[in-house]
Amino acid sequence: MNHPSAGVALVLVSSCVRGRGRVVAGDLLPRPRLAENLNSSHRVPGLRRNNAPHAPFVPPPFLGCLVLTRACSTLVSFLQEKRVVAQRPGISSTMGLDVKEKALLTFIAKVTFPLVVVMGPFVAYTRIWEYPFWFLGLITFAVLSTKALYYLVERLTRRRKDLPREYGKWAIVTGATSGIGEAFAHELAQRGMSILIISRTPAKLEKTKADILRNAPEGVEVEVLAFDFTCMPKADAFYLRLREVAASLHKRGGIGMLINNVGTNVEVPEFFHALPESEVLDIVRVNVEGTVRMTRTVLPFMADRRAGAIINVSSGSGNHPTPLLSTYAATKAFINEFSRSLHYEAKHVGIDVLVATPYYVSTPGMYNKPPGLLNCSSHRFVQDTLSVLGRYDSVYPYIAHAILGTLMDKYWATPAALFKSMNKTRMRALAKKQQQKEDSSSTQKAAYRPAA
Ligand SMILES: NC(=O)c1ccc[n+]([C@@H]2O[C@H](COP(=O)([O-])OP(=O)(O)OC[C@H]3O[C@@H](n4cnc5c(N)ncnc54)[C@H](OP(=O)(O)O)[C@@H]3O)[C@@H](O)[C@H]2O)c1
Structure with a gap:
């Protein structure tokens, strides 16, 4: 399972746990002050009143983002496949999307995910046990910052080997x-x-x-x-x-x-x-x-x-x-x-x-x-x-x-976008080669002087 689908699965599981086990988990944990101060006239989407006994299930706001993210990457792969099929003779192009647009979609899909994972929980939730995804966000953040710290320390402590x-x-x-x-x-x-x-x-x-x-x-x-x-x-x-x-x-x-x-x-x-x-x-x-x-x-x-x-x-x-x-x-x-x-x-x-x-x-x-x-x-x-x-x-x-x-x-790079960029390089190199060929043949012609 890749990251987005793992994320969606986790959120779905957390939603189920939330529905059934809120007394076991949610009520045992201290609630942040923001949630305690909420009154019914000032509902914030994604936040519930502290002691609402049977609050209806509100889909987490970022669940939609995640599903969208997953849908985007699926769509991108699907379109890439379509494009390959469309290039074969006898089958016409269907969706008409350019490689650049697909690359952009992939980029959005792949960049939204980590952003959503890290930021989503902070923006939307207050209670820990109901939202395992919160942990996923923290873990992502912890892993990234540990890596950055490790890199920094490693760079500073490098010694020149004998x-x-x-x-x-x-x-x-x-x-x-x-x-x-x-x-x-x-x-x-x-x-x-x-x-x-x-x-x-x-x-x-x-x-x-x-x-x-x-x-x-x-x-x-x-x-x-x-x-x-x-x-x-x-x-x-x-x-x-x-x-x-x-x-x-x-x-x-x-x-x-x-x-x-x-x-x-x-x-x-x-x-x-x-x-x-x-x-x-x-x-x-x-x-x-x-x-x-x-x-x-x-x-x-x-x-x-x-x-x-x-x-x-x-x-x-x-x-x-x-x-x-x-x-x-x-x-x-x-x-x-x-x-x-x-x-x-x-x-x-x-x-x-x-x-x-x-x-x-x-x-x-x-x-x-x-x-x-x-x-x-x-x-x-x-x-x-x-x-x-x-x-x-x-x-x-x-x-x-x-x-x-x-x-x-x-x-960033989808294989299709990489193909496009490599093909550009190929065309440039071929044009350059052709130019060199023409230049050298014209020099040879100029050097050749037929006997008078
Ligand atoms: N430069 C880059 O941007 C870049 C990027 C990615 C990977 N690499 C990798 O880095 C390595 C070195 O690249 P480079 O750019 O420094 O190459 P380079 O400047 O073209 O030098 C290649 C060296 O390998 C020797 N060589 C080439 N073909 C040989 C053969 N068939 N048998 C024996 N020797 C041979 C050449 O000897 P002669 O002088 O006698 O021909 C020369 O000493 C390569 O493995 C390359 O794939 C380079």
């Missing part, structure tokens, strides 16, 4: 030549860890190694391994080689950290059926197989020392439907659940597992968009992730992403 001492000397970072992976490699080296960087392009690996060594403190070592995670024929040989390297690192100070960062996505959001199979499978291989096999190879060495940490870089899109990025979102959902399950397993052998779910991070993979309110820098993202390592199983490290993710997941 990573090599707590986890071990070496960190392994995949996808380390650019964006988030590169930022992890630099930050961990700054904090005194030696790094094994893994990526696709050997030249970029050498450049990253030189950059890290130039800025890192004395004693930090960097090693490189080149591997394309889409390349299935070479995969077994690579993981054998990785096991050998890991065994050597295990003897030279231990593997303290594994950052499974490598990930890939379609260039432009696209309908699943329109994508080439090879592209779909590459996403699965890099995101899922890469994460699982890297973890399988490295984890036994950490378990042997009963120390270590694994950070899996996922995505906010793995927490809710993301139409037109379906394979990517599904692989990230896999990483989320894989990591969260592993978190509780690995805890028993002294290993911290955390899945970090960003939305927009300013990286070459995200066209280097300048950092802004919703778009953090990779450095900031890495620092925020490391600061909560060991505390959670899953986290939106950047606060704006946490707010956005909660709104998207719990309140």
Whole structure:
């Protein structure tokens, strides 16, 4: 049962209890002064005179709101279904509501509920036992305020960990030549860890190694391994080689950290059926197989020392439907659940597992968009992730992403609205691609001068 229907059920049960058991419950409890001072000529809807022996049942004012809320969400799902049906040839649209209007309805439905739960009881009622819903409101309020308090205390008491001492000397970072992976490699080296960087392009690996060594403190070592995670024929040989390297690192100070960062996505959001199979499978291989096999190879060495940490870089899109990025979102959902399950397993052998779910991070993979309110820098993202390592199983490290993710997941975005917004992005990206194509062909034409 979801929240609104649970609420309605509770109110209905409370109404029954109220009708039958008011002497048992209601009369035993002290009544607030407001109720005692009421006289019959000043009735307030929802409040009754203190000692009216058989006051007729007045439906709680917010019961109507709740039923309406539930009806709204049901209507929204119904309309979404209708729309899907209506888009099929031969069946015409019925209700004519736009996606935006449905999204608005869902928003109203979902936001009204917590408001009604928290405020309704205060506004409408005075007697506790007759209204279990009052408790639900209080519990909601208590949970939210405890969470806010916990977050505040947690933020204020965060301490910077001595990573090599707590986890071990070496960190392994995949996808380390650019964006988030590169930022992890630099930050961990700054904090005194030696790094094994893994990526696709050997030249970029050498450049990253030189950059890290130039800025890192004395004693930090960097090693490189080149591997394309889409390349299935070479995969077994690579993981054998990785096991050998890991065994050597295990003897030279231990593997303290594994950052499974490598990930890939379609260039432009696209309908699943329109994508080439090879592209779909590459996403699965890099995101899922890469994460699982890297973890399988490295984890036994950490378990042997009963120390270590694994950070899996996922995505906010793995927490809710993301139409037109379906394979990517599904692989990230896999990483989320894989990591969260592993978190509780690995805890028993002294290993911290955390899945970090960003939305927009300013990286070459995200066209280097300048950092802004919703778009953090990779450095900031890495620092925020490391600061909560060991505390959670899953986290939106950047606060704006946490707010956005909660709104998207719990309140705001209907899958239909998400489809509409992703489709807009797709159209823009396709138009841009087309423009680039035209520009380059016109440049080529201009460069070509036929012999006189
Ligand atoms: N940036 C964001 O806004 C964002 C949002 C949500 C999730 N994420 C996730 O964060 C992670 C990093 O993203 P990013 O934006 O930092 O990426 P990026 O800037 O594009 O960097 C990707 C890195 O992975 C390597 N790589 C890509 N494909 C590879 C392959 N097949 N085999 C081996 N290495 C490969 C690249 O190596 P080369 O340089 O050699 O190509 C590069 O080092 C990904 O898992 C992504 O899904 C990012």
